[in-house]
Amino acid sequence: MASFDWQTHFNPVLDYLRQAGREQWAGLLRQQLIQKFEERPHGDLPRWLGALDQLPAITGVEADLNASAVTLNTTRDLPEKDRTELEAGLRGLMPWRKGPFDFFGTHIDTEWRSDWKWDRVAPHLANLAGRTILDVGCGSGYHCWRMAGAGAARVIGIDPGLLFLFQFLAVKGYLGEVPVDLLPVRMEDLPDQLELFDTTFSMGVLYHRRSPLDHLLELKGTLRRGGELVLETLVVDGPEGYSLMPEDRYGQMRNVWFLPSCPTLLRWLDRTGFRNARVVDVSDTSTDEQRSTDWMRFNSLKDFLDPHDPSKTIEGYPGPKRATIIAEKP
Numbered sequence: 001m002a003s004f005d006w007q008t009h010f011n012p013v014l015d016y017l018r019q020a021g022r023e024q025w026a027g028l029l030r031q032q033l034i035q036k037f038e039e040r041p042h043g044d045l046p047r048w049l050g051a052l053d054q055l056p057a058i059t060g061v062e063a064d065l066n067a068s069a070v071t072l073n074t075t076r077d078l079p080e081k082d083r084t085e086l087e088a089g090l091r092g093l094m095p096w097r098k099g100p101f102d103f104f105g106t107h108i109d110t111e112w113r114s115d116w117k118w119d120r121v122a123p124h125l126a127n128l129a130g131r132t133i134l135d136v137g138c139g140s141g142y143h144c145w146r147m148a149g150a151g152a153a154r155v156i157g158i159d160p161g162l163l164f165l166f167q168f169l170a171v172k173g174y175l176g177e178v179p180v181d182l183l184p185v186r187m188e189d190l191p192d193q194l195e196l197f198d199t200t201f202s203m204g205v206l207y208h209r210r211s212p213l214d215h216l217l218e219l220k221g222t223l224r225r226g227g228e229l230v231l232e233t234l235v236v237d238g239p240e241g242y243s244l245m246p247e248d249r250y251g252q253m254r255n256v257w258f259l260p261s262c263p264t265l266l267r268w269l270d271r272t273g274f275r276n277a278r279v280v281d282v283s284d285t286s287t288d289e290q291r292s293t294d295w296m297r298f299n300s301l302k303d304f305l306d307p308h309d310p311s312k313t314i315e316g317y318p319g320p321k322r323a324t325i326i327a328e329k330p
Helices: 006-019 023-039 045-054 080-091 114-124 142-149 162-175 212-222 262-271
Strands: 061-064 070-074 101-103 106-108 132-136 154-158 180-183 197-203 223-235 275-284 309-313 321-328
Touching: 006 023, 006 180, 045 080, 045 162, 061 162, 070 142, 070 162, 080 106, 101 162, 114 142, 114 223, 114 275, 114 321, 132 142, 142 154, 142 180, 142 197, 162 180, 197 212, 212 223, 212 262, 223 262, 262 275, 262 321
Parallel strands: 070 101, 132 154, 132 197, 154 180, 197 223
Antiparallel strands: 061 070, 101 106, 223 321, 275 321
8 A cells, every 4th residue: 555654744734733832732633643644544545645646746836825716827838748647636636626726727626616605704804814724624725725825824724534635735735835734633633722723714514513512612712812713504594593403414415413593503602602703694505606517526516406496405405505604712
């Protein structure tokens, strides 16, 4: 089995955590990485490493992290051989779900138009310049790069999906030592009460948690006093106190537990100790925002909606509506 030199990729962030006085997290993370890459490596690791290795070496790289597609450019023309190898390597990391990305003219049309979500959220954020940010459930790191483009001093994304890590490394491999990292761990793998981050994002995670209040408390523990939480989740219409718990699946997803109304969600935030919580956006998710593409060829949102009434899921529940809430830790 091919080996992954995880220390080369993760030692800089481990050093950062030690310097920030978070030796406990650094030690715990190191053991988690040893287990993930040495003791129990994923069976697809050789394929992903092969795809990453196929990406050609390119010099003179410049990045545009403020465009809709996270974009890598080069000051020289790529020979056809490099373009062929580039696309083959990137296709070896399919499916691409969060994005879009543009690698030197090779455009990756991801399943999700994650730039639409960013455009909805960004106008309501505190100035991210100089801030230390945690992105929970970050996928391939698309929003991490947008946060860096907004001037964040350090961005750490966490997501247990290993394919996401290698998609992230496809970008970072061309950018070198930048203060953006993706850790292949879950929220519950972090130590309690880190109090390290100025801003914590949790977008598209809350409804996957059996205990949403515990997730809110975990998020609060990551923040410094006065820190900002950016929470985006599925919601339903209804009064305070109302929350939908699907009988089995929601939009063909088994791991959906609670879809609160916006007033209920605000009450949850108040009860878990957040202050100044406000709903800044509510948007229906459309089949233009989430769909199958040539870079993600599996079923997508249109396959999960009632074909006779697309305002409902295939199970008959209200169709996906997402709210963004911003709150502070006192």
